[in-house]
Amino acid sequence: MRRYSSLFFLIMFLIGTDTFLVSPLLPTLSRLFDVSTAVSGWLVSAYAIGYAGFALVSGPISDQHDRKQILLYGLAGFALSTALCGLATTFWLMLLFRLLAGVCAAFVTPQVWASIPEVVEPKNIVKVMGYATAGLSIAQLVGIPIGSYLAAGSWRTPFFVIAVAAVLLMVVCLKTLPTLQSKHTSVGFWQTYKQVVSNHRAVSYLLAYFVFQTGSFTSITFISTWFTHDYGLTLTGVGTAMIAIGAGNLLGSLLSGYYAKKLTFPRTFAYSFMALVLLYIGLTFANSFVVGEIMITIVYVFNGLIFPLLMTSLQQTVKNARSTISSLANAAMYLGETVAGAIGGILFKEWGFVGIAWFAAIFIAIGAMLYWYHGAFKVADNSRKV
Template identity: 50%
Template structure:
């Protein structure tokens, strides 16, 4: 019962953090008009959150590894609650940018503590499963974040921020009540010392490199699905949103069911099979001639992607030692870096190649390189189950 309660709590925390990330997207036209700014400037509302997250992730990780992670998580959630509510109170563009930046800082403070806590609080046989629950929280946020912002904004653009802030406050109280102390500190190193030790670990560097390759490829594909559907299939914005919703459901299902595949085949074989299926899906995708077929294939691809993410996080945690929060923060920073790089490359490829062919091939190549790095570390060999 205790493990189930914590699993559900971790799911909810990651869901709220993820929802706040996607919440702003449907509000941008309204905020552009309210603040009297240009459409290009409105993008800084999104960027402020991402920049705050990336900068904070690199600083907070080592701090968390030298203090009680539960306390850091609670502090992060409290600041997240206040910053999100502050977005709803922002009467000027500058105030909104500051509030979104602080919200990103707080999200980067709280999120890595969840990944770091799982290997400490759960037996090794349950780690991938619980990682999947946390990943499912992010997947659900990706599915409902945009429509939730739209529905709640019917009353006022401020209301979505207040709603998420209240939910975050409630979760903070649940964390204080039910989550045990995570004072696993075994080092007094400064941040530079912690990073130096991690960066001297060649396995960690290769795993982070593999994760960067995969996320760059992954976001290159995901970011331009809507553009592809509009250009090649001439779909409306509403229809595109419905299809992407179905794709997001696939990622949610994969997050929950990935552990069953690991249990059935063993982690090495399941890991390899998921990589191969992900790559094969993208190689087939450009040959589709209807949005429905494309959506089915993409839903399958993101089901596999949802199953892969917990394995990425658990393999990184295996090599973290006492620097669990730092490695989680680095993984998150790498994910955002991959999103940024993938967005730039995808913009070029969607313009230069017919349909989705350029992006699909690039994504397949990136995932293949990531797979080769994991193979080099022996993660697809059966004796790695004794790790």
């Protein structure tokens, strides 16, 4: 189990780090390629667009072939496209290579979530899911600093380092992972999606996941604005505060497997939802930065704790289309993030972070009710094979 935990942690850390890699380089790239700051922001968006768009394609393809091979091809393409970013000589080439990096990443991460139930014993699935989530959490904490430090000598260095790391991970995957050939290779692309769409429980869980992520992302998107607007924090102060919040998220993801085993999966799932709803309601009464910072950090402890449970519950719904359900979950997350950005701005303008907190509490509660209605919190579910 340890080797798989470490491998999946490193893969998610690498992909997560690359996601945040460009942010500190934008001022440099803007000057280098002679584009405005607003235009340079498309280098971040291009990666997200490539990832979100091809996540819907990568899932069914992976469910019809050997997931190990798809993972290796994805890492190879990711390494190449990221290295090409370091060689880009124009803004449009950089934009293209960032788009391709996002496309290749979309073929990597679904294989992680889909492979865990196949290579890990059922009793350890949530724990390994937690380690993979921890890779993303740490990437959120150190992705921007890593990009800044590596770019101290040259802006090209971070891309080359990430590319080399991807190649090394390819070698480790080749030697560590067993063949993960699908038993349903005769099922076509659209038939794979049909398996998911016709599964009432899978569709309901995806809807609940979307609702949860919409509420959650509305909060995380405007935390920095809240700290600046209400408490007058500087950019450095906000960064320090966000490190604590990120550390809380990491702690929760590492504890997820422990509590799922100690309290049972369904109870841990239900209690995490309850805690998040109550904490967000409590945030509406926060009257100082210290209180707000402590409470939002605890929120993200539970946020980190619940994410592996969310992914595990989705993987349990359609065993023959695990990559597809993972890809759809990614699409639902990006859609939730998009909705959160649009609605959150209006809420913050009208009611400040109080409006954001109430919105998050209500949406997370609705998500919890959807999971409850479809039996996710029944203790008997704990005995279900994954």
